[in-house]
Amino acid sequence: MTPKTHTLHTAPLKNNCPTCFATDGLEITFTQNEKETPFFKKPATAIKHTLYCHTCKNSIYPINWTEDIERVFDYNKKIAETHKQYLKVKPLFYISVAAAIIVVAAVVYVLIPF
Numbered sequence: 137m138t139p140k141t142h143t144l145h146t147a148p149l150k151n152n153c154p155t156c157f158a159t160d161g162l163e164i165t166f167t168q169n170e171k172e173t174p175f176f177k178k179p180a181t182a183i184k185h186t187l188y189c190h191t192c193k194n195s196i197y198p199i200n201w202t203e204d205i206e207r208v209f210d211y212n213k214k215i216a217e218t219h220k221q222y223l224k225v226k227p228l229f230y231i232s233v234a235a236a237i238i239v240v241a242a243v244v245y246v247l248i249p250f
């Protein structure tokens with residue numbers, strides 16, 4: 137199964153880029169991976185984030201963030217959290233649960249002598 141990536145939230149930042157100092161190039165993206173099985177979609181608990189500068193075409197790593205970037209990051213992270221994906225059970229899951237109950241019932245019926 138290949139994990140899917142959901143983009144939860146993207147926002148352009150007005151902050152100075154720590155690399156090229158442009159104020160209109162930064163963009164923060166929050167993503168969440170999701171593993172899909174035939175039974176359910178299981179999103180990762182952690183949200184990943186990337187800060188990218190479109191002006192100098194660089195990824196800005198947290199080590200280079202300024203205090204202002206961190207503040208805006210925290211604010212946007214809260215928005216991203218509200219878009220977070222949770223475990224989704226597919227119909228096949230219920231069908232197999234129902235099938236399992238029928239099998240158990242059948243086995244019990246056969247095994248218990250009257």
Ligand SMILES: [Zn+2]
Binds near residue numbers: 194
């Ligand atoms: Zn830049």
